[in-house]
Each structure stands twice: as structure tokens, then as C-alpha cells.
Amino acid sequence: MWDDLWLGATVATMQGDGLGLIEEGAVAAKDGRIAFAGPAGSLPGPALSLARRVHDVSGTLMTPGLVDCHTHLVFGGDRIAEFRLSLAGATRAEIAASGGGIVATMRATRAASEAQLLEGARGRLRCLMAEGVTTVEIKSGYGLDRETELRMLRVARRLGREEGIRVVTSFLGAHALPPEYTGRPDDYLDFLAEDVLPAAHAEALVDMCDGGIEGLSIPREAMLRLYAKATALGLPLRGHTDQYRDVGGAAAYAALGARSADHLEYANEAGIEAMGRAGTTAVLLPGSTLFLRETERPPVALFRKHGVRMAIATNCNPGSSPTRSPLLVLALAATMFRLTPEEALRGYTAEAARVLARENEVGTIAEGFAADLAIWNVKDLAELCYWLGGNPLRAVVRGGITA
Structure with missing residues (x-):
């Protein structure tokens, strides 16, 4: 069983050379590492049966920390x-x-x-x-x-x-x-x-x-x-x-x-x-x-x-x-x-x-990477570059632990 599962965010995984966007995404963590990252529809079962804690983050943007x-x-x-x-x-x-x-x-x-x-x-x-x-x-x-x-x-x-x-x-x-x-x-x-x-x-x-x-x-x-x-x-x-x-x-x-x-x-x-x-x-x-x-x-x-x-x-x-x-x-x-x-x-x-020679550990949301995540109350990722002042950060996760 996973420790945590986040559901509903638009997930910018950074996989490949682009943003690797997943609409209505699901990201799971176990023992401080990402155990699943993909569309919520691809989960292998009902969310409540897969993780100890399930977090609804619909309407947010999730990025790597x-x-x-x-x-x-x-x-x-x-x-x-x-x-x-x-x-x-x-x-x-x-x-x-x-x-x-x-x-x-x-x-x-x-x-x-x-x-x-x-x-x-x-x-x-x-x-x-x-x-x-x-x-x-x-x-x-x-x-x-x-x-x-x-x-x-x-x-x-x-x-x-x-x-x-x-x-x-x-x-x-x-x-x-x-x-x-x-x-x-x-x-x-x-x-x-x-x-x-x-x-x-x-x-x-x-x-x-x-x-x-x-x-x-x-x-x-x-x-x-x-x-x-x-x-x-x-x-x-x-x-x-x-x-x-x-x-x-x-x-x-x-x-x-x-x-x-x-x-x-x-x-x-x-x-x-x-x-x-x-x-x-x-x-x-x-x-x-x-x-x-x-x-x-x-x-x-x-x-x-x-x-x-x-x-x-x-x-x-x-x-x-x-x-x-x-x-x-x-x-x-x-x-x-x-x-x-x-x-x-x-x-x-x-x-x-x-x-930093950490490209296989952080900076990407993918299975096996550190569960370092940032969850933002924005609808468009351009908002992170648009507002001069204010902080739309909803939650940050470091090593699978929500700060």
C-alpha cells in the first residue's frame, strides 16, 4: 500500500524535454519515493484501497519541488x-x-x-x-x-x-x-x-x-x-x-x-x-x-x-x-x-x-524519484511567472512528507 496519493491536479512531470503534462493526474508516494505518476484513470484500483492517505488536489498545478x-x-x-x-x-x-x-x-x-x-x-x-x-x-x-x-x-x-x-x-x-x-x-x-x-x-x-x-x-x-x-x-x-x-x-x-x-x-x-x-x-x-x-x-x-x-x-x-x-x-x-x-x-x-548532477533523483515526477512536490493554486502554469508578489503555493512535499 502506498503512503500518500494525490488526485486531480494537472501534473507537470518534466518527463522528456517538455513539461510532460498529465491532466487529472495521480501521483503516489511510498517511503519517500514516487511510486506512481500518471492519469488518475490508470490507477490499478479504487484510490482508497491503494494508499493510507488520499488527497484531493483538484484544480491545482503540481510540479516537482x-x-x-x-x-x-x-x-x-x-x-x-x-x-x-x-x-x-x-x-x-x-x-x-x-x-x-x-x-x-x-x-x-x-x-x-x-x-x-x-x-x-x-x-x-x-x-x-x-x-x-x-x-x-x-x-x-x-x-x-x-x-x-x-x-x-x-x-x-x-x-x-x-x-x-x-x-x-x-x-x-x-x-x-x-x-x-x-x-x-x-x-x-x-x-x-x-x-x-x-x-x-x-x-x-x-x-x-x-x-x-x-x-x-x-x-x-x-x-x-x-x-x-x-x-x-x-x-x-x-x-x-x-x-x-x-x-x-x-x-x-x-x-x-x-x-x-x-x-x-x-x-x-x-x-x-x-x-x-x-x-x-x-x-x-x-x-x-x-x-x-x-x-x-x-x-x-x-x-x-x-x-x-x-x-x-x-x-x-x-x-x-x-x-x-x-x-x-x-x-x-x-x-x-x-x-x-x-x-x-x-x-x-x-x-x-x-x-547539480541530481537529474535521476529530483526535478522530475517519475517513478523512483524523490517524492519532492509543489502544489500550486493556479490554473495556468504561466501564472507562476505572471504575478509580481503573492504566493500561490498550496502545499509542498519533501521526501513524501507534507511540510
Whole structure:
């Protein structure tokens, strides 16, 4: 007998390359896994004889639980003072020169205890969960030293255990160059590759390795050495690139066989074509575009032309995307980036799961997958991208348990 059976929803299974819609659907869960997903008319018997609990969710849309595949949830302090400076006309370079930017968050994060980091991140995480997120990626990258990077990753693991949500961790020690390594980026990357990343891996704190090819403080060749170490440890690769100008990052990440290249506002067509051939997903982050008031948009038409899969995420962080609303990100992906509602919803479910190497576990409603579900009080899936404000989430199910 199944544990739970949901009846009557329009179910967007995400099976195949589309939405895999089932009208008047039925979805069953047993032991935290999906045991049936299909038309209610295909059930093998009367509903009440099949499950301990039967839920009538007629008139709703059921989707996989959302997968937020790019966040920086764990950090100390905030950057509100910088926000004020930016509104007054200060540039990013001027803010960084005055001691702001990532290094400011580094100082606050180093000064924060594990308990302080945990409670700050818990509040942000609960905002995501309240809008249907059941799997979240959390990066390190605001410690830029051994102790704090490991502390951030421990906090991320604790959040998953304590909040009952799937957490995938990414090592982002090469987020920026810390002051103690000014002028010595090669030494810093060697330190990360030979000390910090192996320590995080040995403690089972890290699932993926993130970084950046942006032509900023971390030279490309140094970044590639860290990626080589991550590959030797069996960690999938990801990276931030081509956000502020075209540095050929799309092609570089395709050559690395990376799971994703993220941002990509200035990516060139040859690099995008290479991503399509390599199966590297484009992760689009409209919260950053909005908050930074950027005018360049990711080349979505080229992604479509070359068969590049597109995921979307909040990029929740204190500096460039203080975004805690997945529903806002869905709306921005459609209105600012011109994704169709179908592309946006796939981008926050099946495609995001692929980025996290969890495509056979979450992001799709199919037998054997985790019973992570979101049930929405909407009649048309486009409503999830239409309303600016409000939350139509009726219920969320994580591992078969209704939250």
C-alpha cells in the first residue's frame, strides 16, 4: 500500500524535454519515493484501497519541488551600506576600493560564529522553502581561508539536516583574492588546491567545485589548476563567467566538461555552440541583472539555436542578488530574459537538477524519484511567472512528507 496519493491536479512531470503534462493526474508516494505518476484513470484500483492517505488536489498545478541550483546563502553581515552608495552613483570599482565588495563580506563571515552563520542562513533558506524549493545548492566562498570555508560548508550541511531539505554544496574558495594574498593569486590557488579543497573533501563537506573565469583577480591558468585538483577528487565542475564582458568563458567551461556555466550575459556564439556540444547547462540569474541594473541580457536565442539547456536560480547573496524569492526569479526570467513560462519552470526543476548532477533523483515526477512536490493554486502554469508578489503555493512535499 502506498503512503500518500494525490488526485486531480494537472501534473507537470518534466518527463522528456517538455513539461510532460498529465491532466487529472495521480501521483503516489511510498517511503519517500514516487511510486506512481500518471492519469488518475490508470490507477490499478479504487484510490482508497491503494494508499493510507488520499488527497484531493483538484484544480491545482503540481510540479516537482523547485531546485535552486545557485545560491550563496551562508554569509555574515550585509551590504546595505554599499547599496546606498550604489544608489548614489558609486561604481563597483569605487566600492571595492573603499573596502567593500566580496572582501567586506569575507571580513563579516570570518568574524561570525558557526551558530551566527547558521541562523542567518536559516532565515534565508526558509524564504526559499516557503515558495516551493525542495533542493538547494549552497556555496562557500566568503571565507577565503581554510577555517572559514570549512565552517561555511559545515553550516550548509547542518541546514540540510535540520531543515529537512536536500542541500548540494559547492566549494567556491576561488571567489576572490583575499587581502593576505594580494599580488599572489598563484600562491592562493595552490593553497586552495593542496590544502583547503582536500580538507573539505576529506570531511565530506563538498559535492561540487565552483569558481570563476572572469578576467578579474583570479587568473585563468590558476583557476584551471584548482579545477584539475577537483577533477582528481571526483568533483563535478561549475563556474561563473562572461558576466561583465566576453572572456571566452563559455567555451572554456565546455572544454572542461563542466555541469554549468553561470551568468553568460556576454558569451559569444562560438562558446555557446561549444556548450551545446558538451552538454554544459547555462544557469541564468535574473536577480543579479535586476539588482545591478545591468542592461545586457543572456543570449537566450543563441542558447535555443545551439540546444543549450537553461536553468534559472536566485543567486541569493548579499552583494549582487539579495533575492529570496524563487517566484520573483521565475517572473524575471520570463519578463526580462524572455524565457517562455515552460522554459522557466523546466529551468527551476529538471534543468536545475541536471546542473547539480541530481537529474535521476529530483526535478522530475517519475517513478523512483524523490517524492519532492509543489502544489500550486493556479490554473495556468504561466501564472507562476505572471504575478509580481503573492504566493500561490498550496502545499509542498519533501521526501513524501507534507511540510
